[in-house]
Amino acid sequence: MALVSAKQMLEKARDGKYAVGQFNINNLEWTKSILQTAQELNSPVILGVSEGAGKYMTGFKTVTAMVKAMIEELNITVPVALHLDHGSYEGCYKCIEAGFSSIMFDGSHFPIAENIAKTKELVEVCKKKGLSLEAEVGSIGGEEDGVVGLGECADPDECKKIADLGVDILAAGIGNIHGKYPANWPGLRFDVLEAIKSKTGDMPLVLHGGTGIPTEMIKKAISLGVAKINVNTECQLAFQAATRKYVEEGKDLVGKGFDPRKLLAPGAQAIKDTVKEKMEIFGSIGKA
Ligand code: 13P
Numbered sequence: 001m002a003l004v005s006a007k008q009m010l011e012k013a014r015d016g017k018y019a020v021g022q023f024n025i026n027n028l029e030w031t032k033s034i035l036q037t038a039q040e041l042n043s044p045v046i047l048g049v050s051e052g053a054g055k056y057m058t059g060f061k062t063v064t065a066m067v068k069a070m071i072e073e074l075n076i077t078v079p080v081a082l083h084l085d086h087g088s089y090e091g092c093y094k095c096i097e098a099g100f101s102s103i104m105f106d107g108s109h110f111p112i113a114e115n116i117a118k119t120k121e122l123v124e125v126c127k128k129k130g131l132s133l134e135a136e137v138g139s140i141g142g143e144e145d146g147v148v149g150l151g152e153c154a155d156p157d158e159c160k161k162i163a164d165l166g167v168d169i170l171a172a173g174i175g176n177i178h179g180k181y182p183a184n185w186p187g188l189r190f191d192v193l194e195a196i197k198s199k200t201g202d203m204p205l206v207l208h209g210g211t212g213i214p215t216e217m218i219k220k221a222i223s224l225g226v227a228k229i230n231v232n233t234e235c236q237l238a239f240q241a242a243t244r245k246y247v248e249e250g251k252d253l254v255g256k257g258f259d260p261r262k263l264l265a266p267g268a269q270a271i272k273d274t275v276k277e278k279m280e281i282f283g284s285i286g287k288a
Contacts, residue, residue, distance in 0.1 A: 001071060003101035006081040006228070007132040007168045009044040010204040014227040018283030019218075021210070022046040023275055024085060024232035025063075026053050029264050030239075031070055033271035038078050041276060043284040045078065046102065048085040048230060049095075060084075060098035068099070078288035081132065085230070089118055096129060104134035104171065112158055116165065123166040134228075135162045138173035140208040153192045160199040169228060171206035172196050174221075178209045179233050188217050190224060197225040204228060211237075215281050222283065231278055235271045242270035 006020070013020050025031045025047050038045035047067060054060045067082050083102035084095040092103045105122050107115035119135050126133040138154025154172035163170050174196070175189040188207075196205065204227035207213070211233040213221075218229065246266045251257045279285050 001077050001079065003068065003071070003082050003099075004079045005130055005132040005168075006046055006083060006102040006134075009046075009079050009081065010132075010169055010227045013044075013284065013287070014202070014204045014225065016283075016287065017222060018287060019207075019222050019227050019229045020044050020046055020284050020287075021275070021278050021282050022048040022083060022085070022206075022228055022230040023235060023278075024048040024050060024053065024230070025067075026236075027057065028066065028070075029268045030235065030271060031067060032074070033268045034275055035070060035074055035076050035080065037272045037275040037279070038080070038288075039074070039076050041279055041285045042078060042288045043279050043286070044080075044288050045284075046081045046083050046228065048083050048232065049100075050085045050232075051088060051091045054084075054091075054095075060095050060100065064099040083132075083134070085232075086136075089122075092122055093125075096125065096131065100131065102132040102134070104136065104169075106136045108136040108139040108173075112161070116161060119162060119167060120165050126168075127166070132168040134169040134171055134206060135165070135167040136171040136173075137162050140171070140173050140176055140178060153189050154196060156192070156195040156199045159196045163200040163203045168204070169206055170196075170200060170203050171208055174207075176207060176209040176213070179211065181209075181212045188213065188221060190220060193221060193224050193226070206230065210234070210278070218281055229278075229282055231274075234278070235274050238270035238274040239267035242266040 023034045057063050081102045082100045086106040137159045138152050174192045205225045206228040207226045208230045210229040210231040
């Protein structure tokens with residue numbers, strides 16, 4: 001199946017009261033593990049690519065070519081969107097050119113007037129090309145690829161202004177942060193989420209920083225209009241723990257245990273297990 005825009009799968013998720021996971025990819029193993037799990041569980045999926053990860057994989061064109069070829073070679077039939085995560089203005093255009101099917105323009109660090117002007121322009125371009133566009137209001141805290149936010153909550157009126165520009169998906173800060181949550185994290189601000197939902201109506205909302213949010217909070221967020229949940233760090237931690245275990249148990253020293261196909265196998269399986277666990281919580285299994 002060809003890459004699809006995230007618009008339709010997220011509208012379906014919003015109506016069906018479940019969420020589609022965006023899992024960030026870093027390399028071939030990541031991509032393969034996520035695609036295979038989505039197919040096995042008959043779930044739609046969004047592959048997220050940060051600008052840093054895109055650069056690491058030698059560029060967005062390489063990423064598109066790899067993902068498209070993998071979908072074909074693995075006979076993936078579930079809907080897959082290839083999505084730029086926290087894109088800069090320039091990065092958005094690069095991904096549009098490279099053949100991504102969805103982009104996020106993170107204009108949250110611009111003054112609202114500039115965020116609006118740039119988002120408006122990208123709305124037109126994406127509509128013409130059939131891509132879905134995610135916008136962000138109120139920066140998401142934590143650090144990701146050098147992008148540091150303050151964890152503020154989005155202003156519901158600003159959310160409405162951006163939603164009214166015609167974006168397809170809206171990410172709004174509600175106390176969520178990227179990476180591990182500190183022990184004293186007070187939790188998601190459901191009052192803010194409700195206020196945003198009441199202003200933005202039908203717009204599918206995105207919850208960034210999916211790593212480590214307790215299941216009950218995830219479920220409540222979905223019931224209040226979240227249709228897309230981003231997970232990155234959790235797959236990295238699962239990969240790291242499994243790889244560490246393999247090496248600490250000395251398995252790389254036995255026979256051909258040094259072969260990268262063996263060395264990376266436990267980590268790849270750990271990514272699959274994590275993606276499965278998240279898809280179960282998000283309710284996207286069987287929804288392809
Ligand atoms: P985590 O790394 O906290 O899972 O966040 C991922 C994310 O929001 C990507 O945009």
